[in-house]
Amino acid sequence: MSEGESEGELEYMDVDRKLVDRIAKDSVVWSCFHGLVVADKSYQASGFYPGIGLAHAPFALLPARFPEKEWREASDLAPIINHLVHRVSSDATFLHESFSKSKKLDEFTSRLLDIHSKMLQINKKEEIQLGLHRSDYLLDEKTKSLFLVELKTISSPFAGLSSLVTQLHRYILSRYGKLLGLDSERIPANGALDQYAEALAKAWSEYNNPRAVIMIVVLAEEQNMYDQYLVSTVLNDRYPFLICYNTYNITTIRKTLAEVDQQGEILPDGTLSVDGEAVSVIYFRAGCTPVDYPSESEWRARLLMERSCAVKCPSISYHLVGSKRIQQELAKPGVLERFLENKDDIVKLRKCFAGLWSLDDSDIVEKAIESPKLFMMKPLRKEGGKNIYGYDVRETLLRWQKRKTIEDAAYFLMQRIFPTISSTVFMDHGLWIKERASSELGIFSTYLRNKDKVIINKQSGYLMRTIGSTLSYGEPVPWGFPMLDSVYLTDEPNNT
Template sequence: MEPVVPLPLDPSTLGSLTASAKDYAVLSGLAYLTDDPGDNTDLVSFAPFALLPSPVPRALFDQARAVQQDFNLLVHRVSHDRAFLTRCLSSVVKVDHFTAALFHIYEQVQEEGVTQSICLGLHRSDYLFDTNNNAVIGTKLNGVTANRELQLKQTEINTIAAAGAGFGEKIASVHKHVLSLLGITNAYKHIPENRALDSQVDGFVAAWEQYGSQKAIIVFVVEEERCRNVFGQRLSEFTVMERHPSITVRRYSLKQIAEDAELKSDKTLFIHGSEVAVVYFRTGYSPDHYPTEKEWIARLKIERSRAIKCPCISYHLAGTKKVQQELAQPGVLEKFLEDPKAVSRVRATFVGQHTLEMGLEGDRTVQMAMRCPEDYVMKPQREGGGNNIYGEDIRTVINKLKGSEERTAYIIMDLICPTVVQNYLMRPGDRPKLQGSSCELGIFGVFMADGDQVLHNKQGGHCLRTNHSSTTAEGGITVGNAVMDSPYLV
């Protein structure tokens, strides 16, 4: 696809533009802690971002937004099907200790009886624009570049700590500023409105109101150490309190919750004397977030409580890669979505998902991936970026695991080949360099239900992350690969 302006920019224009864009980004709140602050945790720079917005086919953007409510409902219904979750994860929990520990909490809560029936979900469904149909991309018809060859394909759905809402809003204003400096005055027609932060705040407030105690607080569960993306988290926290002064938001680590939280006999959760209405996890999705038994004690204490969880443990498990692989199998979606049009909308975003279960089907997947590893990606049950396996590394890992049950901790997914566009990727301390890049569109969903009663189901804005076009560069900004971006609809 063609960039939004002819590239490369001349050195003088590039120099003045990048200087202005970086300053505008910081003043807009698009800020990150520096990579290596040493003893000084107050060193701040701009969050990595693309100098120009990336072209996104308007039809695919609309398609992604239109299907989000279906995905919201799908996650909820899957999470409430104990037999399905148990069957999906039965092999994984035998070999993946982290998923097993999560599932143990799920089973314990199920056996005791779920104390809080209200569930809050702040999801993000991620997509690439796939060129994998052997069509010529960017051909022109009557002088207009045609993008209909591209297809919207889902990489994953995030049900815990789905970041990017606040920055997704902020980067749009940066790009409008950049384009105005380049003389493009109609950017507002192409850069869509984004209410991702507002939508999440609406979700927090709705859950707080449902809990029904004016004195209760919202708790953000955060990492023990101050993370680079603290300002993205703070945007949500501060916005809640600014728009709703009666609500207090506190930040605690899992360790602090283990040590300081008290679970009353009626399962009401208190921390330092404050009743907790809503618990929002910004951590807890990776094994290294549980360095000691204390963190697991805290997770269980939260799950057993009356507080509304975002996500509850069943939502967390519903977002695992193994569940994603199972949902892609013929006839499975129909068990959870009665509307045939919703089934079609969801299924249209899927790519091939292949099991590594022990048996003939898993053996066929092994042979297929060994034969052409460059056509696939191997995924463990992990979130946060930087975990997937590509190319010849797939062959190496499968050779090691192919006769072992340990292979069932992974799935194999068809590799999506995203469209590539030229852009300047801006990172603190680096000079902007023109390079091929690909973008990943994230659509947020805000969902709340009490059992089968849906209370809130909305498409909640978007974010765009862009990285260099290597197929092995995953889209995590925090892990150092991606940069913030915004869609320029074409």
């Protein structure tokens, strides 16, 4: 169908073009028959209704190599991070103090904090707490170290599609592995979809109202809706593939924040009722970013849900723990000790903390202007702008210092990490293309507790994302958008 463009070697995919064509077409057809799909932006209205304008999800044709030792390290951190999130979320003083250190707090976080304060005022207790988190790691090629670069405590997308990509890669290797010299057994199982559904179902069960539904809070337009529908499909007991072992019969409904505002009410006993249906669990797949709240209606909905006795995934305090500001605080000396007792856990976790600094910190800003190659600038939230690398860091900081706008910038500084760059084949819009790329490993985790009883606390599958990378000032800089990928475990310390 298509031809690769780059002329470099395919490395471990150094196979003939005809075979790549065959694997590519085979894997695209597999995707269409297994729900590994997204709503295609170029097709109008595809994000509004299921069933129109579908395309296979963009993915890497073969799994990305990743050293087994670091893979286990990241997986082992999942329950520790789950525990940490819960402990931090319970420390209201720490949360408010951390945010109060910002000279100027962005409006979005302020409003989340307002809701949090209101809940403190009314002494609201969350007995059942459900966390579906994702910790994202980069493997630094120079130091061979694993760095935690992001912690998502709300929405955490791709549990569904990433499980399917793993299945796809296992299928490809079971079929073409001999020709490619690859072993499908080296791809670790990915139970993300199964375990996300399991955690939601168990939370529903703890809530203990058999007639209540699970409500997924969604955007009106969502290109990634099939990832969400995979979860609800498993909850409704419909997904036919063997990757899901559990069966449920739980009704899910999808509502936007505005619909929750219009149709929602809190009954006298605290039950959240939306459009006449009692809601047991609220699963946020929207509401994580300022653009999700275009009017007061959405904020009213958020407050309403928080006031109700439905299980929130996440609660407002879990949501706040995922903010960059908290990660910066946690990275400071002595802070982890406030929340974790186990010394080993603290050592393991701290080892993975990438340096994160607020732009309020003038010492670090000076250091970054001096040695920009050791830093990168990241927006506080995904939609806030692009990452800034290399000499652009110096130029941007100098420009902002001059204009004295630095306090307003919704950016922070992060220690620069250099992931391994290797050749890969991307599948996008039915065509394959060979690229230089680097990968980021996301570890899903699930956490459920009812009062003092921890019901679930575990690693729950993974998301590998591989992104095209070019050289800028002799250093790799990612571009484009990430392709779904999975992990091919290797014995080497790194991709060599």
